[in-house]
Amino acid sequence: MLRFITAGESHGPALTTVIEGLPAGVPIDIELINRDLSRRQKGFGRGGRMLIEQDKVEITSGVRFGQTLGSPVTLVIHNRDWANWQDRMAPAGPPCGQTVSAPRPGHADLTGVLKYDRQDVRDILERASARETAARVAVGALVKQLLAAAGIQIIAHVTNIGGVNAPAVHREFKELQAGVLASELGCLDTNAEAAMKAAILAAKNDGDSLGGIFEVLALGVLPGLGSHVQWDRRLDTKLAAALMSIQAIKGVEIGVGFAYANLPGSKAHDEIYYDVARGYYRQTNNAGGIEGGMSNGEPIVLRAVMKPIPTLMTPLASVDIASKAPIQANTERSDVCAVTAAAVVGEAMAAIVLTEVLLEKFGNDNLADLLSAIRHYRQRLNGI
Template identity: 45%
Template sequence: MLRWMSAGESHGRALVGILDGLPAGIKITTATVQNYLAARRAGYGRGARQKFEQDKAQMVGGVIRGVTTGAPIALIIENSEWPKWETVMSPDPVSAQALTIDAGKGDEREIARNKPLTRPRPGHADFAGMLAYDLNDARPVLERASARETAMRVGLGAFAQEFLKQAAGIELVSYVSSIGKASLAAKHPIPTVEEAALLADNPVRCPDPQVSKEMIAQIDGAQQNGDTIGGTVEVAAYAVPVGLGSHVQADRRLDARIAGALMSIPSVKTVKIGDGTQPYLLGSEAHDEIIRGQTGEITRTSNHAGGIEGGMSNGQIVRVSCEFKPISTVPRALSTVDLANGTPCQAIHQRSDTCAVVPGAVIAQAQVALVLADALLEHVGGYSLEQVRENLRAYRQRVEARV
């Protein structure tokens, strides 16, 4: 079983992550992890924070000389902005006076940085978190609920993606299918693995040049109006073996596991497997008929199901999508109530992106990879990369003999 967990705050010293259960023998370097993290920081519509926040990753456990050992992966992503926050975010007590003066750099923003945050922002975890955890300040809530935490998901997802590729030839591609009112056509072809580099170079990670321009215009319009905007991302996984996941228990269903992982990403409000429910189609049209291909292989006439049927992968491309709501920290601050005195006011506004859909695709890809890696290990097992390969090879031979 593959298990992963993160710790750390948005403006804390660092994010910390653990990935337990990964086999020995996977080749990976710090530079590889950095490349995945760099993709998360890219994209049109990002704010100024991405220009000075550097995701410096350190592998501090589970990897020796570029190869995983089978021990838990321990990853640290340092916060380059920590010196500005070490007073207000100090794990040890600080004097009241220290929170009323600037940081000694002549920057008055340091004073505001240290003030209690008592005006919860609509759309964030602030309101519920302050009440649930009996807090007088939203700082402890927003620091952990921040999407900054997703940097660690991408970091750990880098290990999962390298494992899937090296063990089973499984590769993932993520792209943006809509931003605001700009959207790819419903039947637009799924980008291939070979097109991944082109997607990474596109400012909105969209495979259609014309739609890309429309997406950029949507982001520009929102920014000019002091607003934020959301959209949809899709993830496609190629070469996923048939039979990952299970129908026998709800928590083992592959679609349920993927949906839960994607829904856990901040700002995600809907998840769809394949084409979803397709209420406009009849049953005779909505399902993927099983046929013999020209070379005798079993294939499908379509892939409406997104490669998953009955909670298990069916051998087709696994295709999932999720929708990101507009970022909750809106520049033209929304109405709220100050929980310090109960009076109506405007919500606090901290710097934010206009659109985080593009990095959302990278985050979603990491989440899907972690779930698929877990499902693959659950099905074939193995403490080393070679054992996983041998077990998978034997399983595939059995499947081929059956079909």
């Protein structure tokens, strides 16, 4: 079973993650991990923190001479800003620095201090911060190298920011990837990107923030990953949960998603065809590559909506948790828009789930046996 756990605070010494269940023999290129960490930090509308951090991963266990060993893999991302926060985030000694007592609407601040009985909002906001997602992106970038060996490729792109929509795209993976990497917003349409940037600048001038939508595409996914037999083994369950776990994500859809409400059954479902060379296939993909909780061999299409960031430079009304008096919400150094970063995190989380279900079906002791099992499975499918 593939599993991972992250640890670390936004302004602590480092983010750490431990991954268990990876097969031995997977080639690991550390620069591909660093590339995705860099992608997560970029994007028009990002804040000053991104000018400080230059995220690089350090592998401290589980990889030797560029290959996984089958043992737990530990990844560490050091926070450069820790040098400015050592007193305020010290693990020992008396409290130091100003207490944060003005929770932000839309953030974990107030519910966290109530649940965990804290008197300083910083005890909550440090871990609730989306800085934690850097660790998830590192995990995703690592497992994408396993998926690539199995013929599965994943990319995410931004389709909406602040109500500005980009048109749908139908391109090969390499073209999609090149377009995403070339765009400052991870958007594949240059006209839409220009309008998105204008919307971000307007929000910045108003002390406001913007949300949006990103789409994750997974190509080359074998049919039969996931299962219909239990609710928690369904592939759509796992993917939806993974995307919803990202900070500020408030909705997920698969395929045409909520547009199904506008379609009759005759227009909604993807008709099935068969060809000797292709096997079973569909000419449409309204289902987004998943039927009955299992991948059906078509591209997996996921979308998630990110709400505007709750840290506003023109703060909203709040209540001081110490005095209970009205107060303006706390302002932390923040972004105007981080949908581009969220897309990279969504790409990583989808990759982690697809790796999990791939290993669940085909085994995970070593890469050679895994790829052999996949080949035999493909041969069986082609022989039906």
